[in-house]
Structure formats: C-alpha cells, structure tokens
Amino acid sequence: MHVVLAGGGTGGHIEPMLALADALTRRSTAPGGTPRVTCLGTSRGMETRLVPARGYDLRLIPPVPLPRKPTPDLLRVPGRIVRAVSETRALLTELGADVVVGFGGYVALPAYLAARRAGVPVVVHEQNALPGLANRIGARVAARVALTVPGTPLHGGVHVGMPLRTSITGLDRAARRAEARAAFGLHADRPTLLVFGGSQGAASLNRAAVGAADALTAAGVQVLHARGPKNTDVAVPARPAGSAPYVVVDYLERMDLAYAAADLALCRSGAVTVAELSAVGLPAAFVPLPIGNGEQRLNALPVVEAGGGLLVADADLDPAWITAELVPLLTDPTALSALAAHAAAAGTPDADERLADLVLDVATRRGTR
Structure with a gap:
C-alpha cells in the first residue's frame, strides 16, 4: 500500500x-x-x-x-x-x-x-x-x-x-520535571511559567512577560522565556541570590523538556501549540495572533471552555494582566492542578x-x- x-x-x-x-x-x-x-x-x-x-x-x-x-x-x-x-x-x-x-x-x-x-x-x-x-x-x-x-x-x-510526535504524546511531565528543570537551570520545586511565541518569538508576549518579571519572581515564580532568535534586545537582569530565576533563551530545541518543566504556559494559540499543550496536560494563557481571520481564538476555545486555560486578547496583554491573573494562579497549586486536569481531558x-x-x-x- x-x-x-x-x-x-x-x-x-x-x-x-x-x-x-x-x-x-x-x-x-x-x-x-x-x-x-x-x-x-x-x-x-x-x-x-x-x-x-x-x-x-x-x-x-x-x-x-x-x-x-x-x-x-x-x-x-x-x-x-x-x-x-x-x-x-x-x-x-x-x-x-x-x-x-x-x-x-x-x-x-x-x-x-x-x-x-x-x-x-x-x-x-x-x-x-x-x-x-x-x-x-x-x-x-x-x-x-x-x-x-x-x-x-x-x-x-x-x-x-x-x-x-510521540515525544510529545508520550511525555510524562511529572516524571521528567526534575530533569527538565535542571536542564534549563531552574529550581526543582518553584512554580514555573513557560513563555514562548513560536519559532520567531512574539513582541507583545516578550514585552508583557519582561515587564512582569519583578512581580513574578518576587512571588516565587520562576520563568523560562523563549524570546525568538532575532529578539536579542529582550533581556531580564539577573535575579538576586536566592530569588526565583528568570531564564531567557533564544529558542527551545526540546519542547518536550520545556513542557515538562512548566506548570503554566503563556503563548499563542496556533493549532499545533494548542494540541500539544492539551495532549500533555499543560494549561495555558492563550494570546491569539491579532491578525488573520480569528482562527487562533477559535483554536483555543475548546480547551478554554473545558476549563484547561485562559484566553486574553493581544491588546489586553500587559504586565499588569500577568501580575493580576497569572501570579495568583501560579502560586495556587490546587487551581493549577485543576487546570492541568481539564487541559488533559480536552486533548487527543x-x-x-x-x-x-x-x-x-x-x-x-x-x-x-
């Protein structure tokens, strides 16, 4: 055949x-x-x-x-x-x-x-x-x-x-978490936000996340942020000793490890991204691309409506939104666990x-x- x-x-x-x-x-x-x-x-x-x-x-x-x-x-x-x-x-x-x-x-x-x-x-x-x-x-x-x-x-x-890919669908996030966090220089036990905007990065996500860096790390939340290889101006000063780290990388070669390291993602809602996150049970705050025919918002809706994530318009994403919406969520293990379960239930x-x-x-x- x-x-x-x-x-x-x-x-x-x-x-x-x-x-x-x-x-x-x-x-x-x-x-x-x-x-x-x-x-x-x-x-x-x-x-x-x-x-x-x-x-x-x-x-x-x-x-x-x-x-x-x-x-x-x-x-x-x-x-x-x-x-x-x-x-x-x-x-x-x-x-x-x-x-x-x-x-x-x-x-x-x-x-x-x-x-x-x-x-x-x-x-x-x-x-x-x-x-x-x-x-x-x-x-x-x-x-x-x-x-x-x-x-x-x-x-x-x-x-x-x-x-x-089976490297994604077969991923046991809990079993790989310690390995994944060590690979990125993250602490083993801190709540972790993953920020990525696709292979080239996303300017609005970069600005908002960097602007909220102090609020995130002050709350004990560590960040793994893929800025995109061309966005070399996106940087965060080193955190004080003992503080939660904010790790900036150009690109994530191993998305499976990035997913295993994270408790929540801040990302676009392209079809593959939404499918991968729900398949591995990683909840997300989805920020649909603000151009095109609106398909990215529709891609994310089934997961969001199932209780597996949040949806925020690109125009509404700023450091204040991250501080008000994501910091309380990332510091609430029970809420994170519920979101993850609903995200996994929405996956195929x-x-x-x-x-x-x-x-x-x-x-x-x-x-x-």
Whole structure:
C-alpha cells in the first residue's frame, strides 16, 4: 500500500503530516504489510529540510499560492493549477498511490485535484477551527474529512484531533520535571511559567512577560522565556541570590523538556501549540495572533471552555494582566492542578493513530473495489 501525503510550507502543515507518516510506518500488520509513504512538497517550504531529516521520501511539485484577497496575481492561479495538477497526476501514477492525504496549503490543492482525476481517493485533515481554501475545495472531493477542532465547518468532517510526535504524546511531565528543570537551570520545586511565541518569538508576549518579571519572581515564580532568535534586545537582569530565576533563551530545541518543566504556559494559540499543550496536560494563557481571520481564538476555545486555560486578547496583554491573573494562579497549586486536569481531558493524544486508521480504511476499501 502506498500512501501519499501532501503538506508543506509551514510547520502547522508539516508536523501533523510527519506524525501521520510515523504512525503509518508503525503499522506492520496493515494489509500488504507496512505502508510505503511519500511526501509531497515544494522547493520553497520547510519540508525540504524537515521531511528528509525524518527519513521520508520527498517529491517536489509546483506550488500554487492562493491569494487571500483579490489581486492581479489571482489571474495567474488557473494556469499554475493546470501545470501543477498535470505534474502531480503523473507523479501519483508513477508512485502507484492508493490514497492521498492532504493537510491544506499550496501543496494540497493540486494534490487533491490530481488525485480526483487519477481516481485516487482523498483524505483531508484540517488543523484549524476555520478551514483554508485548499481544504474547503478538497473536502468536496474527499472520501473522508478529519478535523482537529470539533465543529469545524467542513462537510462530513469527523473529529480525530491533531496528529503529534510521540515525544510529545508520550511525555510524562511529572516524571521528567526534575530533569527538565535542571536542564534549563531552574529550581526543582518553584512554580514555573513557560513563555514562548513560536519559532520567531512574539513582541507583545516578550514585552508583557519582561515587564512582569519583578512581580513574578518576587512571588516565587520562576520563568523560562523563549524570546525568538532575532529578539536579542529582550533581556531580564539577573535575579538576586536566592530569588526565583528568570531564564531567557533564544529558542527551545526540546519542547518536550520545556513542557515538562512548566506548570503554566503563556503563548499563542496556533493549532499545533494548542494540541500539544492539551495532549500533555499543560494549561495555558492563550494570546491569539491579532491578525488573520480569528482562527487562533477559535483554536483555543475548546480547551478554554473545558476549563484547561485562559484566553486574553493581544491588546489586553500587559504586565499588569500577568501580575493580576497569572501570579495568583501560579502560586495556587490546587487551581493549577485543576487546570492541568481539564487541559488533559480536552486533548487527543492518539490522534495520529486515529487518523492512520481512517486513512488505511479508505485505501483498503479502494483496493477491494
């Protein structure tokens, strides 16, 4: 069985794609043995680095960027689609694809259309609460549609959750806490706030957290703050001897250890971030990105409504909010424990296996027709 996965451009598309690839390659008892996996991407995306590093075959197809607003570039889209679909269809035939799984974005659209022309069934996975154009089109031709967020408006969608790396879904935060805190130079027993704004950091989170540094550490709360590698101006003076530390790093290579070290996170609410935090049972104060279509707020709502986190608008996040809302929470072990339990209850740590089941069912049904 040959499964072709289409997801590229951003980590939000690539990470769930690779998590599914891992789940599929663990299925030695699948019909015909362990499925073969090929990933589709373009030369301009992060997939050129991430996919080969995980040991998977990457085949490149022409990208089809879809403008969010009417622009002159929109006139070029039909020609780009025709070329991309033609090349992708030839590739699917060459590979002998049994099913195509798409994760949205400019790689997925030509894959969906090519699969339909080649008679190959399609499975769509949508990561966000508001689907993008590629997945809205893909859902119309798909055999199955899988959702990360319940209630996402795609016809026929079923909730499976977000496929994640097993290093995250298998994380025992309590068992790894001492090791994780030692790795970052943190105290073993102090309440810990994790601050991060994605791989590049987030200016509003950086400003608010640094501004609240004195209030946090004076209350005995230690902080692990990933500022982003370009934000070298973000710094906190060394704390007095015996005080709670405030540790600033450029980037977190080991998110599993960062999650294990923390009691609460202050972060954006991208789909992968929300899914990872709930999968490991780490509550968060979510600060949705203030641009776009509002999808980050919707991503966080199920966890927040389940009692597993807080939601604060980017415009409302400042040192005073952190002092008033997060310091009392971080110094209340009972409240933190309740938040963590609700966050874990909202997670779907087996989403990779659930999506693999769905994909293999579609491919097997095709093989028996």
